[in-house]
Amino acid sequence: MAIFKDHTINVKQLLGFIPEALITNLSVTTRIDHYAKVLHGNKLFYLLLYGILDNEKLSQRTLEDTFNDSVFKILFNLDEDETVRRSSISERLSKVDPDYFKQIYECIYEQFAELYALTERKKYNLIRVDSSMVSETTSKLLEGIDNKSGKKAVKYSIAFDGVLPCHSNVFTKPTYGSEDIALPEAIMEHVKKEGDHQNIYVMDRGLQSTKTMQAFSAGQVTFICRAKENRKFVELGSLVTEGQDTDLGESKLIRDCKVQLYKGTPVNNKQEISIIDTN
Template sequence: MDLKALFGLGEEERARRSSISDRLSKIDPSYFKEIYEQIYQRFSGVYSKTEIEKYNLIRVDSTIVADACTKLKEGIDQKSGKKLVKFSFSFDGILPSGVEVFTAQKYSSEESALPEAILKQVKKEEYHDNIYVIDRGLQSTRSMKEFDGQSVKFIIRSKDNRKFEEMESFLEPKKPLKWNDWEVLKDSKVKLYTGSPIQNQRGKVHFRQEKVETEFRLVVIKSQKTNKEFWFLTNEFQLSAKEISDYYRKRWDIEVFFRFLKQELNLSHLVSMNRNGIEVMVYMTMIAAMLLLIYKKSNNLG
């Protein structure tokens, strides 16, 4: 992109970083957001149902960009004194379907960032068959209950040995379920527990475990090579245990996408230290990413 043309500079003028940063801080990011959403809606239809799997698998995760020069005006504080910006992306395996920019301190936790990013996308796609695939950063039973209440399907990798009550097992006795080097140890309908804050007479707060009445599904598989267990929680009861495992494995696609954004499109370099400018840059980066991915597909470049 010719920055001189973008910012209306003559050939003899130099595009200083400070000038670019100032200009970005004044551009309306909603303009670029609208362009990004229009491109996504138009070109996501190019891909067949076979290509986007039986369901739209939306991989959701966050990546952070740190301010190396301590000039970021608004960001999540770190112990080092530096600030960082969190980008929570939704990725359908082919194109980036959503992004949220977080700079407030509460979003340092994925328990705050990911549910907000997911529910904002759900509002944009009222009628969908999406399943949201999420890593261990989100473990809140309350968030899972909220997702289920809004008919948001999800597969979350759970922390091992979390507290639950088994309501029903879907495994047949004496018929072990295996594929390749994997064995299903548990496939059950369960109720989960969550911590409720209780304040004692001295004013101190502790948490009491309370059972949530919403029913979820717990799938536990074990690698026969490493003996490592993987726990998955979902509100999807129609898929097989193998499908749930296979769908979660596709979450790795978003990690590859993050590397593409940071290494090839330089997302990790903050041109602007202003939140407005950062939003403009992330939408411009997403537009560029989609155009590149669409070009690769149309030319069979992998």
């Protein structure tokens, strides 16, 4: 990311990457302008984009001030008489289809990715996947993961390629409180988007399901995860060759081997194990 440290870009240049035809088409397909009187989809998008770039802390109050500012209206060719109140912004945001913004972002991301040659893209095949839980009082969220404490939580799972987020999921059902359910779904959705992918997905300790690891291996999804220290396994053979240099600079290679992992569920027969090739 250091190569982008001193780069600057203004709003007009940024909007130049977003085809106006795309925004117009999305307004129809997502019905984002249904019943909207002032804050049409394109205006709301411009407002959020400009508000994020122009304010250190974004709020409905700052968005109201931004929309009513003459500079904003001149920049985006809006009618000088157009005004909006904070309550209108709040209501609009509560009902808007988020897929409208997601499709705009994915369009920009695809354009950005196409600027890289195949050899350059390989630098960004290491995809880091992680999740964050954001909680809010139950009165402010219509749906979410209820933790019985007067709050509901929403889980955001993001895949990051080293430059930009390349995939995202928003989970609100209680079952997705487990990373063993949320992370695999996020990863498989990204795999389906990229045909003949060569990605390596990196996770922390969130993924521990042997069944999921087996499914990843069967689907040729290469991944790296951090297993629990007391994980039960049977070593099938070492992958370290005689005379191999095990000095990795900041780290030292202690062991590299092919193993069988036991399932996490209790079984009577120890032969019932899942085979995972960790090579």
